Amino acid sequence: MSEASITRAFPLPAIEELSDEDITRLYSADVGPLPWVRVNFVSSIDGAATHQGLSAGLSGAADHRVFDLLRRLCDVVVVGAGTVRAEGYGAMRVDKAGERARVAAGLAPHPVFALVSASLDLDPSSPIFADAPVRPIIVTTELSRSSTRAALEAVADVVICGRVRVQAEALVRALAERGLGRIHCEGGPHLFGDLIAGSALDELCLTVSPRLEAGEASRIAAGESPIVPVGMRLAHVLVSGDSLLLRYVRA
Ligand SMILES: NC(=O)c1ccc[n+]([C@@H]2O[C@H](COP(=O)([O-])OP(=O)(O)OC[C@H]3O[C@@H](n4cnc5c(N)ncnc54)[C@H](OP(=O)(O)O)[C@@H]3O)[C@@H](O)[C@H]2O)c1
Numbered sequence: 485m486s487e488a489s490i491t492r493a494f495p496l497p498a499i500e501e502l503s504d505e506d507i508t509r510l511y512s513a514d515v516g517p518l519p520w521v522r523v524n525f526v527s528s529i530d531g532a533a534t535h536q537g538l539s540a541g542l543s544g545a546a547d548h549r550v551f552d553l554l555r556r557l558c559d560v561v562v563v564g565a566g567t568v569r570a571e572g573y574g575a576m577r578v579d580k581a582g583e584r585a586r587v588a589a590g591l592a593p594h595p596v597f598a599l600v601s602a603s604l605d606l607d608p609s610s611p612i613f614a615d616a617p618v619r620p621i622i623v624t625t626e627l628s629r630s631s632t633r634a635a636l637e638a639v640a641d642v643v644i645c646g647r648v649r650v651q652a653e654a655l656v657r658a659l660a661e662r663g664l665g666r667i668h669c670e671g672g673p674h675l676f677g678d679l680i681a682g683s684a685l686d687e688l689c690l691t692v693s694p695r696l697e698a699g700e701a702s703r704i705a706a707g708e709s710p711i712v713p714v715g716m717r718l719a720h721v722l723v724s725g726d727s728l729l730l731r732y733v734r735a
Pocket of ligand 1: 524525526527532533534537538539542563564565566567568570571600601602603604605648649650651670671672673674675676678702704706
């Protein structure tokens with residue numbers, strides 16, 4: 485059995501050795517009308533979203549597998565600029581198998597990359613833009629500097645969705661208006677906090693990694709936004725070794 489081997493433990497009956505197709509089918513079930521906002525995170529058992537400042541130390545083979553498979557199911561991958569900078573994102577591109585799976589499902593070969601930033605501290609010469617198979621979108625605010633905006637407009641579509649911070653509802657609407665209704669967010673915690681507060685969240689995919697981190701790492705949701713508690717329903721539990729891959733959808 486490989487390290488990335490995944491079993492469905494709930495709902496019963498259990499199914500062992502899920503194929504990539506089984507997994508994408510499980511994550512495609514119960515998706516409601518578009519736009520649909522899915523968020524994916526990994527956390528330690530004690531709730532840390534990072535190990536030494538990055539998510540990589542929490543992740544494992546099965547989490548990587550699901551992380552990649554979820555990119556096959558969306559029109560757009562949305563990421564906060566803090567995560568883009570910390571995790572060193574490059575261009576948003578799926579592998580050949582991912583391309584084939586996406587096209588067979590009626591999607592574009594690659595998802596669009598949407599970056600959320602107020603400061604626009606993003607390098608227009610970065611591979612994010614230079615190597616992009618599809619022109620990225622930068623989602624920003626009215627108060628962002630117009631000169632920086634103009635520089636980024638050469639390499640991306642720049643969309644304004646709020647005055648001081650990007651508003652979740654406006655973000656979802658702007659993406660949906662472009663035909664990007666399958667919205668997949670890879671974090672980070674501040675953007676996720678804003679999505680929860682803006683009632684924009686439909687689904688959370690959460691890997692619980694078998695580690696205790698203690699310390700002061702962020703939770704998966706952070707920020708100052710007033711949080712309205714959102715009830716979620718457990719859609720499935722996948723198990724891989726000591727890791728859990730949970731899928732919750734809005735109750
Ligand atoms: N465990 C996991 O699965 C996971 C997933 C993702 C990230 N992480 C970790 O989380 C850490 C980063 O945390 P973070 O909370 O800083 O991530 P983040 O939410 O990606 O980044 C915050 C930054 O993103 C932009 N942003 C987010 N929401 C915005 C909004 N509503 N309006 C305008 N701009 C917005 C702003 O960028 P500007 O500063 O450019 O204005 C803000 O400073 C990293 O250590 C990363 O490794 C963990």
